[in-house]
Amino acid sequence: MSSTTFTLPIGPLHVALEEPMYFDIQVEGETVRAVELAAGHVHRGMEALAMQRNYFQNVTLTERVCSLCSNSHPATYCMAVENLSGIVVPERAKYLRVIADEVKRIASHLFNVGIMAHLTGFDSLFMHAMEIREIMQDAKEGVYGNRMNLGQCTIGGCRRDIDDSTAPFLLGQLELLKPQLDELYGVFERDPLIRTRTRGIGILSAEEAKRHAVVGPVARASGVAYDIRRKAPYAVYADLDFEVQADTKGDVHSRALLRLREAVQSVKIIEQCLRQIPDGPICIKAIPEIPPGESVARSEAPRGEVFYYLRSDGTNTPQRLKWRVPTYMNWEALQVMLASCQVADIALIVNSIDPCISCTER
Amino acid sequence: MNEIVKQSVETAVSQVLGAGGMTWTSDVNGNSFGWVTLCDPKVLLLVAPALAESGARLMTVTAYRNDKFGRIEGREIAYHFDLDGVVVTVSVCLPDDPPRVPSITPWFKNADWNEREFAELYGIVLEDHPNPRRLFLDQSLDAAILDRLVPLSTMMNGASTSTLWEKVFAGKQLPEWTKGENN
Numbered sequence: 102m103s104s105t106t107f108t109l110p111i112g113p114l115h116v117a118l119e120e121p122m123y124f125d126i127q128v129e130g131e132t133v134r135a136v137e138l139a140a141g142h143v144h145r146g147m148e149a150l151a152m153q154r155n156y157f158q159n160v161t162l163t164e165r166v167c168s169l170c171s172n173s174h175p176a177t178y179c180m181a182v183e184n185l186s187g188i189v190v191p192e193r194a195k196y197l198r199v200i201a202d203e204v205k206r207i208a209s210h211l212f213n214v215g216i217m218a219h220l221t222g223f224d225s226l227f228m229h230a231m232e233i234r235e236i237m238q239d240a241k242e243g244v245y246g247n248r249m250n251l252g253q254c255t256i257g258g259c260r261r262d263i264d265d266s267t268a269p270f271l272l273g274q275l276e277l278l279k280p281q282l283d284e285l286y287g288v289f290e291r292d293p294l295i296r297t298r299t300r301g302i303g304i305l306s307a308e309e310a311k312r313h314a315v316v317g318p319v320a321r322a323s324g325v326a327y328d329i330r331r332k333a334p335y336a337v338y339a340d341l342d343f344e345v346q347a348d349t350k351g352d353v354h355s356r357a358l359l360r361l362r363e364a365v366q367s368v369k370i371i372e373q374c375l376r377q378i379p380d381g382p383i384c385i386k387a388i389p390e391i392p393p394g395e396s397v398a399r400s401e402a403p404r405g406e407v408f409y410y411l412r413s414d415g416t417n418t419p420q421r422l423k424w425r426v427p428t429y430m431n432w433e434a435l436q437v438m439l440a441s442c443q444v445a446d447i448a449l450i451v452n453s454i455d456p457c458i459s460c461t462e463r
Numbered sequence: 464m465n466e467i468v469k470q471s472v473e474t475a476v477s478q479v480l481g482a483g484g485m486t487w488t489s490d491v492n493g494n495s496f497g498w499v500t501l502c503d504p505k506v507l508l509l510v511a512p513a514l515a516e517s518g519a520r521l522m523t524v525t526a527y528r529n530d531k532f533g534r535i536e537g538r539e540i541a542y543h544f545d546l547d548g549v550v551v552t553v554s555v556c557l558p559d560d561p562p563r564v565p566s567i568t569p570w571f572k573n574a575d576w577n578e579r580e581f582a583e584l585y586g587i588v589l590e591d592h593p594n595p596r597r598l599f600l601d602q603s604l605d606a607a608i609l610d611r612l613v614p615l616s617t618m619m620n621g622a623s624t625s626t627l628w629e630k631v632f633a634g635k636q637l638p639e640w641t642k643g644e645n646n
Binding site: 140141144152180184189311312313314332333334335339395396397398399406408410412414418420421423425429430432433462 | 490491492496520523525531541547548549550552571572573597598599600601
């Protein structure tokens with residue numbers, strides 16, 4: 102280390118971080134020269150726990166991997182179990198799963214862009230974004246009874262139906278949301294403060310995005326238009342009309358705008374689902390047999406691809422259950438995004454990958 | 464699309480393993496899953512570059528014991544790749560003791576964290592890893608945590624300070640066991 106560089110430790114507990122992660126940052130003046138990450142401060146050993154619980158208990162456990170993607174985890178876990186044991190989920194349940202996933206996506210994306218506004222110092226916009234998000238929080242509470250963990254998925258279907266009272270309520274919430282989401286997009290797109298603070302920083306090129314194998318909005322904003330909902334469709338996504346959002350700028354601003362556009366697409370998806378959803382059962386009746394073997398399943402969580410690998414030895418607990426969350430690879434790409442940035446932008450750039458530490462460390 | 468990708472993976476794998484080294488399954492949505500088993504970890508050094516060449520993306524790596532409770536010895540590692548929507552899982556047996564596996568980080572940058580994670584959780588020795596530090600677990604903790612069966616009774620037998628027992632036995636003689644080494 103030369104005499105002109107200094108080490109700036111950020112974390113594991115820091116005002117700009119929601120969760121504990123340690124950044125060892127070499128700075129020269131105000132410019133970042135090198136970044137090292139140290140993880141593991143909240144390692145919970147959930148994969149070891151999953152091997153000691155039965156298949157149904159693991160639905161509840163996986164819902165607690167991450168609060169913001171809390172529907173994607175049990176949904177993907179259930180898909181892995183269903184792939185292994187050949188369970189066919191009723192059509193209505195597939196629609197219900199998509200609705201739950203997309204409701205969570207809107208809330209998650211609004212949370213992230215809200216925090217971005219907060220980190221730029223634009224706190225009134227942060228509160229406005231959180232207020233808009235509240236529309237979806239109310240929708241979750243009204244339809245599912247919970248504001249974060251919906252408890253919607255189970256092996257072979259869903260637990261809670263959307264009926265004649267909750268469907269109009271959900272549609273009403275979407276009607277409330279739509280004009281406000283459009284307005285919010287306009288502010289994030291055109292506001293001079295947001296533009297000055299977020300454009301051209303934290304750049305990740307398409308080559309680097311591929312090299313680091315990043316996923317989700319981080320990849321799509323860098324020109325890697327990969328979305329599991331289109332590349333490997335699950336549930337009823339193949340029958341739904343929506344556009345995969347992509348951009349080529351790969352900076353903090355483009356990632357935030359992309360998330361807002363995805364939220365708009367999610368509204369469109371939920372409306373289609375509520376129109377197209379067929380009548381019928383929402384769950385299989387029988388308790389399924391889980392044969393020995395292995396299976397994988399994937400879904401597109403708000404932060405990107407969630408991957409589950411299940412290995413069964415034929416007993417009622419998994420031999421091994423492994424999941425890979427979208428943030429896992431996105432951390433390392435921060436070394437590229439933070440290169441030569443200003444110290445003041447570190448928190449903004451870290452937030453732009455929508456990091457989830459409880460996910461990463463499980 | 465699936466078929467073109469499947470063909471290119473088959474070609475890449477068969478160049479290394481010969482024809483018939485791969486099996487396919489699919490789900491109700493028509494997504495394809497390829498499965499390959501390697502009995503020699505060294506073959507991974509041939510398969511990894513072939514997959515990287517065909518544009519595969521490493522999704523994650525799963526290490527596991529052949530028997531969860533360790534009644535039968537042996538560990539395996541499953542490498543999960545994505546090729547434009549097709550998932551290919553390459554399972555590798557680890558016959559050595561202690562188990563050893565070559566690193567694939569030279570071809571897949573994001574293998575770095577995955578490999579360090581299974582090395583520390585399962586005590587698997589990584590060969591030629593560019594950055595073989597601990598990932599999540601502190602150096603002071605034993606490796607191979609997930610490799611061991613820790614009975615719940617042991618796990619809950621947590622250490623406690625003597626302060627607690629001094630309060631519990633306030634005004635009385637402290638029993639000898641409260642002054643144990645772990646307190």
